Amino acid sequence: MSESSRDGAQSWTESMSARDRIRAVAETLREPRSVNWISEQADAAWSTTNEELQDLVDQGQLRRVEAGKTTRYQPDYTRLLFEEIRTLIEENTREELRNELAAITEEIEEWQATYNVETWEELEQSLADGDLTSAELRDRRDVIAFWRENEEDRRLIKHALELYSDVEAAREQMTDVADRATS
Structure with a gap:
């Protein structure tokens, strides 16, 4: 048993799925961010992050922003x-x-x-x-x-x-x- 579990507190990687963490990070973005940045913040695999971000774009929750050769994502503020x-x-x-x-x-x-x-x-x-x-x-x-x-x-x-x-x-x-x- 990990020390955090003994204390009754769990890290968010233990208490949330990777997709939930990705959504949590994406929903709180203040500026457009790349898949790599979101993946790192969510402590999730790049492929899972990319797939989840595409789903969020398809659902209208995120917008894709092209910044040079990099694709970035931001919430649909409207x-x-x-x-x-x-x-x-x-x-x-x-x-x-x-x-x-x-x-x-x-x-x-x-x-x-x-x-x-x-x-x-x-x-x-x-x-x-x-x-x-x-x-x-x-x-x-x-x-x-x-x-x-x-x-x-x-x-x-x-x-x-x-x-x-x-x-x-x-x-x-x-x-x-x-x-x-x-x-």
Whole structure:
């Protein structure tokens, strides 16, 4: 028995199949990457990685990008955006989304008042102030990261709210069609 198994923790090569690891790496890509790079990160054979990446392209989850003589892969960011919006709509009521939007806005307003800035970019510029302690620098860096995340969440929630009625109407139409087909 390996030491990691005795401790109750498993490495991801023990807990996930090679194909699952490849998918996990591919789904988190921030820039186009080669089969070799993905294979190395996923700790999987090149042939398995190449085959899995082709399957992901065929399924529309990845896009193939030609970079000179090298083929690279990246997520389909448009699809990911719509999947995130769909998940927000499916897992939250309109009221929950409105409440989250209000909470995010309130938090940003508190940061604006606390640091006397309008944007996270202005707060980032304040890091160059020579009179900040290391603790104040760490605090501001943390706030900048949360602020940026909040802005992304706010953007997604706004999109979800804008599309909420359309998604509800589409759902109702699908239910009506399914009901007619079973009647």
